[in-house]
Amino acid sequence: MADHSRPGEFDLIKKYLRPLASDESGAASLSDDAAVLPTKDGHRLVVTMDTLISGVHFFEFTPPHFIAAKCLRVNLSDLAAMGADPAYYTLSLSLPLNGEMTCDADWLDSFSQALAIEQDLYDIILVGGDTVSTPGPLSITITAFGWVKTGQEIVRSGATAGDLVYVSGVIGDAWLGLSAVRGGYPELEPASLELITERYHRPQPRLNLGHRLFGVANAAIDISDGLAQDLSHICKASNVSAIIQAGDIPLSGPARVLLEGDTHLINGLLSGGDDYELLFTVPPEWQQTVAGLAKELDLPLTHIGLIESSQQDHLVTILDEAGMKMNLTSTGYRHF
Amino acid sequence: MADHSRPGEFDLIKKYLRPLASDESGAASLSDDAAVLPTKDGHRLVVTMDTLISGVHFFEFTPPHFIAAKCLRVNLSDLAAMGADPAYYTLSLSLPLNGEMTCDADWLDSFSQALAIEQDLYDIILVGGDTVSTPGPLSITITAFGWVKTGQEIVRSGATAGDLVYVSGVIGDAWLGLSAVRGGYPELEPASLELITERYHRPQPRLNLGHRLFGVANAAIDISDGLAQDLSHICKASNVSAIIQAGDIPLSGPARVLLEGDTHLINGLLSGGDDYELLFTVPPEWQQTVAGLAKELDLPLTHIGLIESSQQDHLVTILDEAGMKMNLTSTGYRHF
Numbered sequence: 067m068a069d070h071s072r073p074g075e076f077d078l079i080k081k082y083l084r085p086l087a088s089d090e091s092g093a094a095s096l097s098d099d100a101a102v103l104p105t106k107d108g109h110r111l112v113v114t115m116d117t118l119i120s121g122v123h124f125f126e127f128t129p130p131h132f133i134a135a136k137c138l139r140v141n142l143s144d145l146a147a148m149g150a151d152p153a154y155y156t157l158s159l160s161l162p163l164n165g166e167m168t169c170d171a172d173w174l175d176s177f178s179q180a181l182a183i184e185q186d187l188y189d190i191i192l193v194g195g196d197t198v199s200t201p202g203p204l205s206i207t208i209t210a211f212g213w214v215k216t217g218q219e220i221v222r223s224g225a226t227a228g229d230l231v232y233v234s235g236v237i238g239d240a241w242l243g244l245s246a247v248r249g250g251y252p253e254l255e256p257a258s259l260e261l262i263t264e265r266y267h268r269p270q271p272r273l274n275l276g277h278r279l280f281g282v283a284n285a286a287i288d289i290s291d292g293l294a295q296d297l298s299h300i301c302k303a304s305n306v307s308a309i310i311q312a313g314d315i316p317l318s319g320p321a322r323v324l325l326e327g328d329t330h331l332i333n334g335l336l337s338g339g340d341d342y343e344l345l346f347t348v349p350p351e352w353q354q355t356v357a358g359l360a361k362e363l364d365l366p367l368t369h370i371g372l373i374e375s376s377q378q379d380h381l382v383t384i385l386d387e388a389g390m391k392m393n394l395t396s397t398g399y400r401h402f
Numbered sequence: 403m404a405d406h407s408r409p410g411e412f413d414l415i416k417k418y419l420r421p422l423a424s425d426e427s428g429a430a431s432l433s434d435d436a437a438v439l440p441t442k443d444g445h446r447l448v449v450t451m452d453t454l455i456s457g458v459h460f461f462e463f464t465p466p467h468f469i470a471a472k473c474l475r476v477n478l479s480d481l482a483a484m485g486a487d488p489a490y491y492t493l494s495l496s497l498p499l500n501g502e503m504t505c506d507a508d509w510l511d512s513f514s515q516a517l518a519i520e521q522d523l524y525d526i527i528l529v530g531g532d533t534v535s536t537p538g539p540l541s542i543t544i545t546a547f548g549w550v551k552t553g554q555e556i557v558r559s560g561a562t563a564g565d566l567v568y569v570s571g572v573i574g575d576a577w578l579g580l581s582a583v584r585g586g587y588p589e590l591e592p593a594s595l596e597l598i599t600e601r602y603h604r605p606q607p608r609l610n611l612g613h614r615l616f617g618v619a620n621a622a623i624d625i626s627d628g629l630a631q632d633l634s635h636i637c638k639a640s641n642v643s644a645i646i647q648a649g650d651i652p653l654s655g656p657a658r659v660l661l662e663g664d665t666h667l668i669n670g671l672l673s674g675g676d677d678y679e680l681l682f683t684v685p686p687e688w689q690q691t692v693a694g695l696a697k698e699l700d701l702p703l704t705h706i707g708l709i710e711s712s713q714q715d716h717l718v719t720i721l722d723e724a725g726m727k728m729n730l731t732s733t734g735y736r737h738f
Binding site for chain 2: 097098099100101102103104105110111112113114115116117118119121122123144145147148150156157158160193194195196198199200201202203205207209211212214216219221222223287288299302303
């Protein structure tokens with residue numbers, strides 16, 4: 067645990083964060099300069115890092131337990147996309163000295179309690195980090211570590227012409243949820259509003275799915291920037307193109323209701339971020355395996371398109387229900 | 403590489419950061435959700451994380467090459483204190499959208515060029531990270547990874563009554579350098595001013611020393627919060643106390659000159675942060691070994707005090723040249 071700090075950092079760490087670090091892991095506790103990670107026979111360590119900032123990735127009024135869940139889960143989603151099992155994380159907290167958001171002892175208490183619940187849920191423990199003061203907004207960086215069997219990681223670059231494009235769960239709810247948190251969609255029923263805001267606040271990292279995709283999927287990515295944008299990342303890395311059917315994109319009940327009222331919403335549903343579903347490509351001969359996996363995991367896995375050989379004029383083509391090319395007004399989630 | 407982002411992030415990453423990631427390492431390149439770290443027989447991975455923020459850990463006017471060096475080196479210093487060899491790092495850049503500091507393409511170019519030089523110097527490579535926009539100040543978080551032979555990590559908790567307390571290099575220059583950057587000490591000669599500002603801007607992680615301390619030192623820490631504060635961390639973790647002689651603290655020429663002019667400076671020299679020297683405790687029978695190490699590494703290693711059994715009334719006692727207990731006005735480096 068690094069020690070350039072704010073007044074009272076040591077007390078804060080001891081009281082709120084140290085209980086999150088267990089020595090059972092074999093990793094050194096938070097009392098040292100650094101943590102020593104164990105090894106695991108036949109496995110390699112996968113590492114990912116994400117920063118979430120107040121006013122950018124969450125609101126100043128977002129309750130600390132949602133912030134805790136999201137900042138950990140966006141990292142776990144990256145591990146899921148690689149087929150890795152979560153194991154450890156480090157946490158850097160930049161706490162605002164002033165500003166509208168007060169990260170006082172109550173805030174830290176709620177935040178660390180929520181992290182403890184997440185740790186139990188995903189079998190991951192805190193092994194180190196840093197706490198600093200900032201004149202800016204609350205900022206949280208997590209580096210997460212997971213184990214993958216040697217050689218069994220799933221990458222973005224394996225997509226092959228002829229692969230079927232699949233997506234897990236439903237798409238666009240988090241984007242709708244973001245609007246709902248801002249007071250949008252008052253016409254929705256309370257249960258529907260709750261569903262989409264929950265999807266925005268608490269993504270479900272598809273770890274069980276990612277864990278099973280090795281040998282089935284040629285390429286995978288988690289959808290953080292929007293389906294269209296993230297599919298283009300696979301295409302770029304794999305030097306292929308993709309064509310998808312907008313009508314095949316799986317949507318939730320509330321999303322269907324809203325789309326009926328405003329067909330332009332399809333833009334946002336396909337390009338809005340924060341879904342944290344997995345997008346993956348599968349050789350056609352594994353189609354039945356994917357269907358079995360969906361049943362076993364009780365998770366929709368929907369065939370939405372096809373990987374083609376690299377096309378000069380596009381990476382990703384989206385066809386509407388009439389078979390016409392759609393032009394998304396935005397091809398990815400952009401903050402600000 | 404995570405992808406919640408600012409406009410043009412992908413281009414920025416590609417242009418400036420991707421060249422810092424080499425596939426030779428066996429770690430996945432920046433094109434994936436996460437990096438897969440290699441294993442190393444008989445070694446374990448040490449991990450540390452530090453955040454540096456503009457206006458807190460460096461100035462808005464600090465040139466990007468100094469920022470790059472410092473944000474990497476403070477992490478390497480943590481690895482040094484554990485006896486680990488640097489290998490990889492992940493980088494999260496929070497770039498200000500507005501504000502006085504403009505992190506434009508020129509800034510990113512200088513910053514990434516400086517990182518490339520640091521990478522060569524310390525044999526470490528970038529394996530992943532994140533880039534986000536912030537309404538706040540520039541903020542940089544690095545998670546650094548190093549290898550240590552299994553069971554040969556040095557911890558804070560091994561100090562034993564009777565151990566001699568040693569410190570590497572000289573103490574307090576970085577604290578003086580911080581004042582000099584702010585326009586202080588105009589009476590110093592230019593060469594002296596340059597020496598202390600360089601010590602503030604570019605700490606020297608004592609990696610060669612840390613690497614040799616296993617089997618010699620019972621405990622070690624790097625001095626980031628000030629000598630007195632960091633020694634108290636060793637004492638707490640080891641359940642011992644320490645007594646040190648202020649007159650034995652190694653000082654640079656400029657520090658001696660300034661201390662002659664103002665004896666109260668001793669407070670700041672002992673409690674100011676950012677030295678990034680190693681503080682370590684050694685059983686008396688290894689005194690000759692330490693002397694040999696100092697000669698071999700061409701680095702002063704100075705005996706400054708003694709570890710005692712745990713005392714009720716203090717963790718760290720500092721005696722002045724008359725043998726009187728000193729009361730430091732501050733026992734550690736506090737930002738703000």
